[in-house]
Amino acid sequence: MSETLTERRMVKTHLPSALERALLCARVADQNKASNILVLDMRRLTPLYDFMVLVTGQSRRQLHALVEEIDAAMRSVGDQRIGLEGYETGKWIIEDYGDVVVHIFDPPTREYYGLEHLWADAPQVPWQIANGQA
Known part of the structure; x- marks a missing residue:
């Protein structure tokens, strides 16, 4: 029997915060x-x-490796990916963790879609400083 969305959300109450998990992905x-990590x-x-x-x-190989490494890190803190799109084409891959969504692009696709410009009103989190990097 598969878990319901409510059951998945109940499990997530024991996870690190969404911010901590987003910083982990970065x-x-x-x-x-x-x-170009944002x-x-x-x-x-x-x-x-x-x-x-x-x-x-x-490269497509690097995009696939990023997907696998990010997913392994998220699983290590108890999170479970609920969606994955674009893995086969390897140009724009989306990993959905509910409250954290990771977009992994190749350079031309990132430039073409420009999500950081589309969402320019969103505050950028300084992940390097948050992770102790200068």
């Missing part, structure tokens, strides 16, 4: 050589999720 992306605070702009993490990888 840190893991950085450790895996992603570039964490956007979406809480005042959409009821769908709290944080959006945007990262760029240089």
